[in-house]
Amino acid sequence: xxxxxxxNSRQRRVGRASxxxxxxxxxxxxxxxxxxxxxxxxxxxxxNAVPPKGDHQGEDVPQPIEFPHDIHAxxxxxxxxxxxxxxxxxxxxxxxxxxxxxxxHSVIATxxxxxxxxxxxxENKESPQWNKVHDVPDFVHFTHEKHLQRFVxxxxxxxxxxxxxxxxxxxxxxxxxxxxxxxxxxxxxxxVRCHEANEGPSDCWKCHx
Amino acid sequence: MSGNDINRRDFLxxxxxxxxxxxxxxxxxxxxxxxxxxGKEKVVSYLAPExxxxxxxxxxxxxxxxxxPSGCSIHGRVREGRVLKVEGNPESSMNGTGLCQMxxxxxxxxxxxxxxxxxxxxxxxxxxxxxxxxxxxLVEEKLGARTAWLTGTISGHQAVLLxxxxxxxxxxxxxxxxxxxNGVGEALNKAVLGEATPRYRFDKAQSxxxxxxxxxxxxxSPVHFTKEYxxxxxxxxxxxxxxxxxxxxxxxxxxxFWVPARPGTEGxxxxxxxxxxxxxxxxxxxxxxxxxxxxxAKYSLAKTTDVTGVRSEAIVKMANYLRNNSPSIILSGPSAxxxxxGSQNAAAAMLLNILLGNVGKTIESSGEMPVKDIAARPASxxxxxxxxxxxxxxxxxxxxITGTNPVFTAPKALGVEDKLSQVPFKVALSMxxxxxxxxxxxxxxxxxxxxxxxxxxxxxQPHDKVIGVxxxxxxxxYKETKGLGxxxxxxxxxxxxxxxxGFDDYYAYLRKxxxxxxxxxxxxxxxxxFWSAALQSGLINVGAASGSIKAKAPKVQAVGYEAxxxxxxxxxxxxxxxxWDGRHxxxxxxxxxxxxxxxxxxDSWAEIHPKTANALGVKEGDFIRIExxxxxxxxxxxxxxxxxxxxxxxxxxxxxxxxxRYATGVGVNPLKILSPTTDESTGELAxxxxxxxxxxxxxxxxxxxxxxxxxxxxxxLVGTVxxxxxxxxxxxxxxx
Numbered sequence: 001x002x003x004x005x006x007x008n009s010r011q012r013r014v015g016r017a018s019x020x021x022x023x024x025x026x027x028x029x030x031x032x033x034x035x036x037x038x039x040x041x042x043x044x045x046x047x048n049a050v051p052p053k054g055d056h057q058g059e060d061v062p063q064p065i066e067f068p069h070d071i072h073a074x075x076x077x078x079x080x081x082x083x084x085x086x087x088x089x090x091x092x093x094x095x096x097x098x099x100x101x102x103x104x105h106s107v108i109a110t111x112x113x114x115x116x117x118x119x120x121x122x123e124n125k126e127s128p129q130w131n132k133v134h135d136v137p138d139f140v141h142f143t144h145e146k147h148l149q150r151f152v153x154x155x156x157x158x159x160x161x162x163x164x165x166x167x168x169x170x171x172x173x174x175x176x177x178x179x180x181x182x183x184x185x186x187x188x189x190x191x192v193r194c195h196e197a198n199e200g201p202s203d204c205w206k207c208h209x
Numbered sequence: 210m211s212g213n214d215i216n217r218r219d220f221l222x223x224x225x226x227x228x229x230x231x232x233x234x235x236x237x238x239x240x241x242x243x244x245x246x247x248g249k250e251k252v253v254s255y256l257a258p259e260x261x262x263x264x265x266x267x268x269x270x271x272x273x274x275x276x277x278p279s280g281c282s283i284h285g286r287v288r289e290g291r292v293l294k295v296e297g298n299p300e301s302s303m304n305g306t307g308l309c310q311m312x313x314x315x316x317x318x319x320x321x322x323x324x325x326x327x328x329x330x331x332x333x334x335x336x337x338x339x340x341x342x343x344x345x346x347l348v349e350e351k352l353g354a355r356t357a358w359l360t361g362t363i364s365g366h367q368a369v370l371l372x373x374x375x376x377x378x379x380x381x382x383x384x385x386x387x388x389x390x391n392g393v394g395e396a397l398n399k400a401v402l403g404e405a406t407p408r409y410r411f412d413k414a415q416s417x418x419x420x421x422x423x424x425x426x427x428x429x430s431p432v433h434f435t436k437e438y439x440x441x442x443x444x445x446x447x448x449x450x451x452x453x454x455x456x457x458x459x460x461x462x463x464x465x466f467w468v469p470a471r472p473g474t475e476g477x478x479x480x481x482x483x484x485x486x487x488x489x490x491x492x493x494x495x496x497x498x499x500x501x502x503x504x505x506a507k508y509s510l511a512k513t514t515d516v517t518g519v520r521s522e523a524i525v526k527m528a529n530y531l532r533n534n535s536p537s538i539i540l541s542g543p544s545a546x547x548x549x550x551g552s553q554n555a556a557a558a559m560l561l562n563i564l565l566g567n568v569g570k571t572i573e574s575s576g577e578m579p580v581k582d583i584a585a586r587p588a589s590x591x592x593x594x595x596x597x598x599x600x601x602x603x604x605x606x607x608x609x610i611t612g613t614n615p616v617f618t619a620p621k622a623l624g625v626e627d628k629l630s631q632v633p634f635k636v637a638l639s640m641x642x643x644x645x646x647x648x649x650x651x652x653x654x655x656x657x658x659x660x661x662x663x664x665x666x667x668x669x670q671p672h673d674k675v676i677g678v679x680x681x682x683x684x685x686x687y688k689e690t691k692g693l694g695x696x697x698x699x700x701x702x703x704x705x706x707x708x709x710x711g712f713d714d715y716y717a718y719l720r721k722x723x724x725x726x727x728x729x730x731x732x733x734x735x736x737x738x739f740w741s742a743a744l745q746s747g748l749i750n751v752g753a754a755s756g757s758i759k760a761k762a763p764k765v766q767a768v769g770y771e772a773x774x775x776x777x778x779x780x781x782x783x784x785x786x787x788x789w790d791g792r793h794x795x796x797x798x799x800x801x802x803x804x805x806x807x808x809x810x811x812d813s814w815a816e817i818h819p820k821t822a823n824a825l826g827v828k829e830g831d832f833i834r835i836e837x838x839x840x841x842x843x844x845x846x847x848x849x850x851x852x853x854x855x856x857x858x859x860x861x862x863x864x865x866x867x868x869x870r871y872a873t874g875v876g877v878n879p880l881k882i883l884s885p886t887t888d889e890s891t892g893e894l895a896x897x898x899x900x901x902x903x904x905x906x907x908x909x910x911x912x913x914x915x916x917x918x919x920x921x922x923x924x925x926l927v928g929t930v931x932x933x934x935x936x937x938x939x940x941x942x943x944x945x
Contacts, residue, residue: 090264092265094254097255099257126256127254133247133249174937188238189238
């Protein structure tokens with residue numbers, strides 16, 4: 001998508017004042033991108049999307065195994081959806097089944113204490129009981145599937161390899177974390193502003209059903 | 210939302226600030242109120258998931274509802290290994306996509322916190338938790354030739370196993386008892402039509418006259434009848450529904466013409482209507498034997514009015530409707546059947562069917578079940594009378610009780626509790642402790658119907674003959690529960706019965722039983738394909754109903770009425786769609802759901818006519834004392850015109866003394882004060898034959914009733930016009 005198209009489409013959606021603001025933001029972003037091109041941690045752009053704003057200071061949530069997201073997703077470049085395989089099909093992203101972990105770790109890094117702990121679970125036919133980091137109240141119906149459809153699969157120009165940028169809208173830069181931290185507020189204001197900016201549905205019952 | 214310390218006042222302050230500032234969503238950004246704390250809940254992944262399992266996405270499996278004996282087919286939505294919702298099975302000719310509220314609420318029985326998870330064994334006065342081995346050793350030891358089986362409705366392969374077990378033990382004693390049953394009707398149908406449960410074709414009928422058969426609420430197969438009735442009678446070509454009953458039921462509330470007759474005189478009313486048809490409408494009486502015509506001749510309008518208390522105009526009107534809207538169906542049900550002369554009432558109603566030529570037109574043969582050993586076995590209330598008599602004779606050393614709670618549902622005067630105490634060894638197979646299982650020596654925890662295998666064959670088969678397949682919708686919630694089929698099979702194996710040693714469990718037995726079904730049923734499918742198809746659809750269609758039906762006119766006798774000055778009122782223990790015979794009183798949704806007619810919830814009530822209320826000097830919510838020769842109950846009154854002035858109607862189902870946290874201590878049980886009368890011809894319990902006297906107690910309390918008023922109070926909730934105005938508009942042919 002061309003920058004002019006982007007601006008045109010934004011013009012249709014928002015008032016003049018915010019067009020100015022978003023233009024400024026866009027230019028700032030482009031300049032920033034240009035400057036950081038050589039840095040490896042550069043974030044790819046998600047086309048046709050206005051990332052939600054808002055931050056949250058998450059607590060440290062201890063986990064039964066200190067799962068290193070950084071080793072998997074960043075250093076080894078594994079796609080988020082390889083393990084969170086249900087995200088594209090279901091309302092929940094799903095914690096990967098233990099069998100999936102063992103698919104690799106019956107041969108990889110078997111000398112590491114964390115893997116040994118995992119193997120112990122597997123041999124006892126148990127799954128680790130993870131502590132939930134990201135959650136919304138029971139009266140909120142959030143679906144991963146619809147969000148991935150909108151921002152990844154039905155999004156022209158979006159490369160599925162960059163899906164972690166879409167995940168990061170709500171989950172932060174998990175690639176740089178070991179166990180997940182909550183860094184976005186995930187409250188209604190956060191959701192609604194993003195829905196407004198991206199022309200998501202605004203009916204109450206879309207989420208509260 | 211725990212640990213949330215914002216209160217309403219702070220919330221409003223926040224909202225106020227949001228309103229003043231430019232941002233409009235300030236209230237939605239309060240992190241502690243609308244998000245959850247991190248790390249407080251667990252999330253557990255699958256160890257190794259099945260390929261088709263996707264968390265968050267439900268898969269629907271077919272099964273059969275066991276909430277009442279109608280046998281509706283269901284689809285259950287299963288997600289993450291839990292059944293979350295049931296809906297009607299669209300493939301079912303019985304209920305289609307429809308289900309009643311009891312089916313929908315069944316999950317609250319399954320997930321009920323009062324469910325038994327371990328076997329209980331009596332030690333001294335108390336039932337204490339025991340290992341399955343300990344409980345089972347007692348059961349194996351004590352069951353023998355003098356063992357009785359006191360059950361609810363049992364059908365399908367469980368009934369086959371029970372038959373084999375009885376044969377092995379040398380016991381012929383089994384008692385299938387249901388408080389809500391059609392025993393009198395079935396006996397009469399068998400005698401007159403040759404089959405106990407014919408098909409009723411509401412779709413072919415132009416009018417229906419029901420003497421107390423609440424076919425839209427609790428009678429025989431209500432979901433199916435509702436579906437067929439709604440299609441035929443409430444869309445397009447409209448039929449006429451007439452209902453004669455002492456207390457307005459769901460069916461009565463839907464009637465075009467509702468008539469309260471004196472309880473027990475329904476037969477006289479039917480004969481009076483026959484008289485009008487014969488004499489005023491010149492219906493050909495030659496289809497009836499002379500004896501019947503002679504009895505009918507006695508019921509002139511004056512005499513009928515004298516006996517039934519129904520105005521002569523109403524009798525003529527019903528006869529006119531039947532004559533002008535042919536063919537018709539005449540039904541009779543509990544409030545006509547459950548009297549000393551119940552079979553007479555049923556016979557008189559059937560006589561009308563024969564006179565009007567309905568048999569063969571709207572009442573058809575339902576044909577024979579080709580797989581004979583699993584044919585439907587409807588339960589009756591005579592069973593509990595027989596059980597009590599047999600215990601009294603000292604014929605019974607041990608009893609196995611399952612699917613029934615007679616200590617609660619049988620009239621107290623029968624002395625079921627006392628008789629049970631005379632049986633040396635009692636085993637209850639139950640999901641819950643109830644009034645009956647609390648008396649047992651051993652209680653084995655039963656799996657719920659959503660955890661168990663089974664087959665069931667409904668007594669009423671609307672079109673083709675169908676075997677309902679019940680498959681588990683989820684793994685058992687409690688490891689130590691067992692299904693009835695598995696318990697029966699274990700007993701057969703432990704007694705060393707030939708042919709059962711090879712089956713690991715009831716599932717294995719069912720697989721074999723399905724393989725052994727006749728070729729006509731399997732229709733050329735391989736064993737595996739037949740099994741898969743049965744699980745997929747939840748139904749096995751075993752062939753179209755065929756066969757002809759012919760009526761042999763029943764003998765009828767004169768039906769009279771005797772007033773009782775000591776006990777001037779009739780007690781009607783009506784069936785409440787929702788609580789059924791009381792088995793669903795431990796389901797909070799069923800307590801919470803208001804009664805369809807009175808709108809009372811979480812309690813009992815006595816329905817009385819405004820005239821009666823005036824005479825007693827009571828207002829809605831006042832307590833009255835209802836006294837029979839067997840005892841007293843006290844409850845609040847609901848004043849309603851849909852009750853006969855001589856009737857006090859108290860629905861059954863409430864008044865549990867020991868049925869878990871939701872049911873115990875709620876309301877009163879009218880069955881406790883019933884006289885132990887039986888129908889003279891069939892021996893079925895006559896639960897509507899009790900006479901009572903009623904007095905004001907003076908106590909008052911808030912009345913738990915939804916919708917406080919029967920009046921519109923000028924609010925025009927339902928618009929009305931006078932007949933004159935209506936005639937001048939679309940209702941008449943002479944437009945002004």
